[in-house]
Amino acid sequence: MATTEPMTPERFRERFSAVEEEIGKVIVGNRDVVRGVLTAILADGNVLLEGVPGVGKTQIVKAVGDALHLSFARIQFTPDLMPADITGTQMVVEDEVKGRGFRLHKGPVFHHVVLADEINRATPKTQSALLEAMQERQVTIVGQTHALPAPFFVVATQNPLEMEGTYPLPEAQLDRFIMKLRVEFPDLPQLRAILDRTTTRLKPHADAVLDGETILAMRRLVREVPVAPVVLDHAIRLVLATHPQAEGSPAIARKYVRYGASPRGAQALVLCAKIRALLEGRFNASTDDVRAHAIAVLRHRVILNFEGEAEGVDLDRLVSDIVATVREG
Amino acid sequence: MTPDLAPIARAARLARSRVRGRAVAAAVARVGAPAAVVSAGLALSLEVARGLTGSVLPLVLLPLVAPVVAAARAAARPVGDARALKALDDAAGLDDRLGTALAFDGAEGGLIGRQRADALARASGVEPRLALPVVGAARIRPALLALAGLLAVLGVCLSLDLTPEAGSGARPSPLEDAADDLLARLDALEAAQPEGVRKEIASALTDLRAQVERIRDRERRSRANRPEASREQEREKPAAAVEATREEAPREQAITAEQLSALHDRLQRDLAAAFDMDAEKVRRAVADAVNGSGSAARKAEKSFSAMQAREIAQRPQAMASPTPGTQGSRAIFGGKQGIGVGGQQAMAGGAGFAPPPPGQGPAGLDPNSALAQAQGRETPPASVRGDPTQTATRAQERANQMIDQIKQEYTKEKDQFEGHEQQHNLHESFQQFLEQYTFNRSQQLADFLGGKPEGKKKGPQPKLNPPPDALGKPMADRKISGFEEKKEKGATSMESKDAIDGGSSEAMREGKDTAPMPGDKLAEANGPPQAAAPGAASAQGQGTAKGGAGAGRGDGSEGGEPETHALQGAGGKSEIERVLGRGAVRDGGLTPEERRRVFDRVATVKVQGGLNTGGDEPVLGGYFEEADRLLDEASEELPPLFRDYARGYFAALSGGGGGGETQPPRASPASKAPQSP
Structure with missing residues (x-):
């Protein structure tokens, strides 16, 4: 997957198209959403997906994770979710050689692609646990700062309808999403295609066509x-x-x-x-x-x-x- | 600049000029269409209102300055390369390739080199002239269409209006020029006068200005409506008829222009004299200009004078003929028994009514009754002839009749001029002027004579309601005081005595007649006009004539004025009777003070009684001389119409023919003197 070929605009387009094509195997329609998510990734940003339940928000993110040869973690945000559940914590471990000591237990934020599902259901304290990760690409746990893997990006989802028991994202956190994409309800052909793909024995799967190095090369090219x-x-x-x-x-x-x-x-x-x-x-x-x-x-x-x-x-x-x-x- | 960017730089230069041209076109398109619409609307409005002519063309084209200014501003706005190339990129669909290449001129690294190459490759196929059309933009078309429409409208309007009629319609007529000239001269006249004189002539100048401006404005409105009418007539009439219409126009205007020209010439002449003369001359000049404005005004004077002359001419005939009227006159004026105080008292009482003397039958008539019979008019019954109120009413009716007659003459002239709209307007204007003039003169006449019309009404008054008195208090006061002055200067007691008992017989013997004087004239001098008349009649009527002059019919109960009571002595006798009872009037038995009092009273009674007082030439002669003198003094302030009338009136009272340039009216206008029936 990794290659030493220099990144050119032509190759940029080719790689991008390849990822879109792989995601398109899984996701019906929503090409703009997929392109938006990929654009956000290549712009070194995070993206917020908003849509009613069942329209494929999580599926899109999973497909992107599959298409990218990157680690993927999903965090289901709930009101009782704690910041340590996201960032990780120091745990006491006992080693026969070193004896008893603390060891960092990394949370899901230490993946390349983090899906923050229904992010507005967590408390603001928990939501803010992502702030440093999203902007600084690092987390601080018990006074120790830990760099996140590169490339790193967060894809969050939220339901615009169900507002009860939710905590709307503060402006500071919203500003850290480079884009906010709306996942629309599929139309009739798209819905039929969704049924075809999900109700048969065939299970579409996106192959990884883009690794981290390529993504970083593409990011550098963008800035040129x-x-x-x-x-x-x-x-x-x-x-x-x-x-x-x-x-x-x-x-x-x-x-x-x-x-x-x-x-x-x-x-x-x-x-x-x-x-x-x-x-x-x-x-x-x-x-x-x-x-x-x-x-x-x-x-x-x-x-x-x-x-x-x-x-x-x-x-x-x-x-x-x-x-x-x-x-x- | 990198040499290989020359094509882009060249494209930028071309694009710059194109962008500037497009900006100008856009400005014109944005402002030009509304401006053209406004211009066209203005042209059409002017065409409908007064006719579009070359003189107002700049006004019509004024809105077109707006797009010119907008275009100038757009052309002056600087256009940079970035803006020019941005426009070229957008127009050619280059997505900012050229602008980016030029912006990163000289930079290296990354994608800049490839971007520059890409831009150069694209620039070679771009032609700024084609990519940036200036006039081809669709938004300029509405402006061009609006401009074309405006030109069409202007062409149509101008082709209609650049005709001789329209050209003349745009210029002021000679009448307007004369009016403006006259107004300017009035301003110069007023400015050249001292402050005191300016105040004196302010009223007259204001009136004159108003008259002139009214005529000028009417002419201006008439001229403004003329092109429309002339075009309509031109469409309907053949060419010959149009020419005839054109020839009529100056002649129609000449009617009023002639009047105004005469006014102008007269004022000009007077002004020339006024500038070198004193204030009185200036005032006279202005007053004459006001009074003499218009030939119709002069016609009014002539008509008035002619009526007076007719009556005066008829009066001697009536007096000379052996009619009951003559006998009545003798009974009044020449009755032997009436000589002396009794006759005077008879004259003083009854406001000029004298019943026939005993033994002469009931047919005795006063001169006016005789005149009325001679003219075929119905004489009022004897039972009402002596009523001063009715006498005044008849006098008022007669005044109205005279004014109606004047107006009828004007109406005849007006009828001659009717038939044409413009002429009608001009004549109507002048008619209003004449009515106003007549009213003003009549009001001045009434004011001078003492009776004031009710209120100061503005505008023409169709019917003049003259005061019941022919002589007002101011004039009476002045006469008496003048008479006293004359007496003090040298009137002897003998003259006074003659005045008492000799005048009536002299007048009777000479067969002279005088115009009737209202019995309430001097009564009004001492009290309210309406109340004084019957009062005077009552008081004086008590002095029953010894000579059969008859008792006065005055029955008013509100009389008893101090002057009147002064004639009555204690025990019911008048003062004159009391004096005569001493038998000393002729014999010089009176003291100087008594003689003066008797002299004044007799003179007063003379004036009160008018004709009915009979002779007393020496007394009345002095009185009328004084009246003439006062009239001469006042004539500077009087209009000629009244001046001549008043002079003739007093001349008639005095029994002579002098005093005025015109024939003195024997029978004054009824509006001035209640007549004895």
Whole structure:
């Protein structure tokens, strides 16, 4: 699996397509979600999947884990889940040679791919146990900092409907997800295909086509993609447009938004734009690339004010309207 | 710059100019269409309202300045390479390849080299002229269409309006020019005067300005509506008819223009004199300009004077003919028995009514009754002839009749001019002016004579309601005071004595007649006009004539004015009777103070009684001389119409023919003097 071949844009595209193809063996439809998850991985980010139960959120993550030759761990978040259940803890062990002592028992966070299923069911204290891992790629256990394996990324899921007994993610944790992807309910052909694949003797399985080294090489290539200042300006203007206090922000933002996207949002926009440019066969990112990921990148970074909450403003619609007000060039 | 990026740089230069051109086009498209629509709307509005002409074309094209300004601003806005290449990338679908390559010019490493190569490869196939069309943008088409529509509208409107009629419609007419010139001269006149004079002439100037402005505005409105009408007529009429219409227009205008021109010339002449003269001259000039404005105004004077002249001319005939009226006059004026105090008391009482003397039959009539009979008018029954209230009413009716007659003459002239809309408007304007003029003059006349119309009404008054008195208090006061002045200057006691007992017989012998004076004239001088008349009649009526002059019919119970009581002595005798009872009037038995009092009373009674007082030429002669003098003084402030009338009126009272340039009216207008029936 590992190869010494240098990563080129062409190979980048080829590898990416291979992973998509393998995941496509398991996942019916949801190509945008799969591409989004892979983009988040290649952008060195984490991704939040949101969808009603049964639409294949966990299945997508598992398929991605299968397609990637990486370790995979699933954490089912519950209210009684403790931070140590995620990060691990020091345990007393007795050795015949060394005698009794402490030994680190690593938690599931020490895998390459971590599925935080129904992350909003855990308490904020437990949720915050992932903060350091998601941003710093390290965890601190009993005063000792431990680096996480590379590549590392977290894929979390949450149910938007069932709000009872949940703990909505704080803004700081939401900002650490490079994208928030919505897993839509499958349409009729997709649903039929799902039945075909899951109710017969055939059990589709995604083969691992991408190892960690390749992923890291692809990540390096992404960062070499040149972005013109005009494209960067456009990404910045998009982020600023989500801020109601910013000069020249659209009226809809001033009306419904309490706080806009953070600089992490601009970073995510540019990184995702670069990946898209490579996938499109270009060697530079364009404003179209930036705008293509604007909703997925900004939707969870925009916080509604009271009026927006009261009126039930759809964040996707809101972000789309804001993006439409920002001219290109 | 890296040499291999030259194609991209060239594309950037080309794109820059194209971007600037597109910005200009976009600005024009954004602002041009609304501006063109506004312009077209303005053109159509002006065309409908007054006709679109070349003079207002800049106003119509003014909205088109907006797209020009917008285009200039767009052209002046700097266009950088990044912006130009961004536009070129977007237009050519290059996804920022050219812009990125130029942005990373000189950089190396990573994917930059491959990106630059990719951009160069793509740039070779991009033609900025094709990728960035300037005029080809669809959004410019509405503006171009709107502009074309505007040009079409302007073309249609101008082709209709650049006609001789439209051209003349845009220019002020001679009438307007004359009015403006006149207004300017009035301003110069007012500015050149001292402050005191300016205040004196302010009212007259304001009136004159209002009249001139009214005529000018009417003409202006008429001219504004003219092109529309002329076009409609032009469509309907053949060419010859159109030419005839064009020829009529100046002639129609000339009617009013002539009037205004006459006014203008007169004022100009007076102004030239006024600038070198004193304030009185200036005031006279302005007053004459006001009073003489318009030929119709002069016609009004002539008509008024003609009516007076007709009556005056008819009066001697009535007096000369052996009619009961003549006998009545003799009974009134020439009755031998009436000589002296009794006759005067008879005249003083009854406001000019005198019953026939005993032995002369019941047919005695006063001159006005005789005149009425001579003219075929119905004479009121004897039972009501002596009522001063009814006399005043008849006087008022007669005044109204005279004004109606004047208005009828105006109406005849107006009828001659009807038939054309413009002429109608002009004439109507002038008619209003004349009505206002007539009312103002009548009001001045009434004011001067003492009676004021009810309220200061603005605008024309179709019917003048004259005061019941022909002589007002101010004039009476001035006459008496003037008479006293004259007496103090040298009137002898003998003249006074003659004034008492000699005048009536002289007047009778000479067959002179005087215009009737209302019995309540001087009564009003001492009290309210309405109450004084019957009061005076009552008081004076008690002085029953010894000579058969008859008792006055006054039956008012509110009389008893101090002046009147002064004529009555203790025990029911008047003062004159008391004096005569001493038998000393002719014999010089009176003290100077008594003689003066008797002299004044007699003069007062003379004025009160008018014709009915009979002769007393010396006394009345002095009085009327004084009246003439006062009239001369006041004539500067009086309109010619009234001045002539008043002079003739007093001349008629005095029994002579002088005093005025016009023939003095023997029978004054009924509005001025209640008549004895």
